[in-house]
Amino acid sequence: MSPIESADVVVVGAGIVGAACAEALSADGRRVMVLDRGAPAGATTASGEGNVLLSDKAPGPELDLALASRRRWPELLDTLRDELGERLADVEWESKGGLVVAVNPDSVSPLRILTAAQREAGVEVRDLGQAAACAMEPHLTTGVTAAAHYPGDAQVQPVLAATAMLAAVRARGGLVHGGVEAEGLVVRGGRVAGIRVGGTAVPCGAIVNACGPWAGHFSVAAGAPIEVLPRRGMVLVTAPLPAVVGRKVYAADYVAAVSSGDVDLQVSPVVESTATGAVLIGSSRQRVGFDETLEVEVLRRLARSAIRLFPVLAGVPVMRAYGGFRPYTPDHLPVIGEDPRIPGLWHAGGHEGAGVGLAPATGRMLADLMEGRRPEVDPGPFRVARPALMAEVRT
Structure with a gap:
């Protein structure tokens, strides 16, 4: 030092x-x-x-x-570019939006209640039917019953x-x-x-x-x-692919998983592309302390859940898998x-x-x-x- x-x-x-x-x-x-x-x-x-x-x-x-x-994110990135220059301030910012999908009839009403409340709070969100969702994401399963598009969702490296x-x-x-x-x-x-x-x-x-x-x-x-407390999650990374997923796409039950305090394993499909063409597949949550073990069954469940959302991913090679710990508070x-x-x-x-x-x-x-x-x-x-x-x- x-x-x-x-x-x-x-x-x-x-x-x-x-x-x-x-x-x-x-x-x-x-x-x-x-x-x-x-x-x-x-x-x-x-x-x-x-x-x-x-x-x-x-x-x-x-x-x-x-x-x-x-x-604040765009303002901060402008500041960094001004002070550091384009090269050092390139953080792969993408305002690509997000798509939340209901894959069974029971998920439609909770999703619509959530989007109505979010609009009241100032979130830009548009309710979609199955046809409109599949038009936005052509490789999405046709089993989608409803969806919500969030233009403000973004990604950064x-x-x-x-x-x-x-x-x-x-x-x-x-x-x-x-x-x-x-x-x-x-x-x-x-x-x-x-x-x-x-x-x-x-x-x-x-x-x-x-x-x-x-x-x-x-x-x-x-x-x-x-x-x-630590809460462990795992992610699968596919080999680089042609354009398969245009934005972050996840099942509506992911919101419940995020807010849950359960100790047991929870898996809810989250699929998104990256600038390299690789597709990231999540999401899992477990409270197992700082145990870093990559559990094969968790990885299998992630893969199966992603294929249910995007059948085109079946048979796609997985380049790697990794885990990490999220900082969790009880409330x-x-x-x-x-x-x-x-x-x-x-x-x-x-x-x-x-x-x-x-x-x-x-x-x-x-x-x-x-x-x-x-x-x-x-x-x-x-x-x-x-x-x-x-x-x-x-x-």
Whole structure:
């Protein structure tokens, strides 16, 4: 690690959320140091599909944050291009839209109820019948009974996006260190005064816990435990194909899987193309701690579910499979804000599978709160001191 006497803020975690927080803080003129025990953007962010979604969120605080983030993404990318140039700021942004499909009659009514509520909340969504859905996606199964088109859904390459934001932090005078583990806080007078790294103390005025699925572990080491848990997911990647899938397509029951707290395995088909021509196939959810085992049965279920949506995928070679951990909170809301137990300790995490999409608005909210500004989105629902996160306030 390069020598540094101090930082205004130390962000622990160099994934997409940590990078967005560091970018927003450095844009405010703060000197930021980012630490990660592994390679920057090398853990959960590298295992993500890069989704920037409105379609999978019911009206409420998370959708409000998603709408703000969707507005902010293009502005942020313009800023990165201006500061870094086109090459470093190329993050493979695609405003390709999303299609949610009902594949049985029982799914139609819940889907229509959801889309009506989302429209009221400001989401652009168009209800479609089977013919219109298949016209948009010619390889889609004809067993679709109804669908909804979301023009605002987008995709970004998450590693490129995180590294571009970290490059902007460096360009503004900040530091980014991989392979460096934060060992604990330095607390004086009841508030953060620094962070311990490699047996030495680095003075700072604030620390941001952006450790993704490991945020709960870091919070315990910091002496301010919060309930953030890992939830494992797996993805199949096909060999490059001709144009088969035009946008992100998933079954309507995926929304229920996202909001479920079940421990048992859940599989709901999610299929989307990439810039290389490969098709990504998800989605699974399991609460198995940090067990990294690639389970063959899970991969089989992913493949079967994708073929039911897109029969043309039968027989297509799978190039690889990978897994990762999503940071899960029991009430399915991110945690963004200062810890009331240790002033100067901030948390930004618990986004589960929505971290890429929610990252820009999360970073901006945290920076606004740190500066004493009123955030665009009400921060109350994301506060640290809520029953689902802190044992001492549970009833």
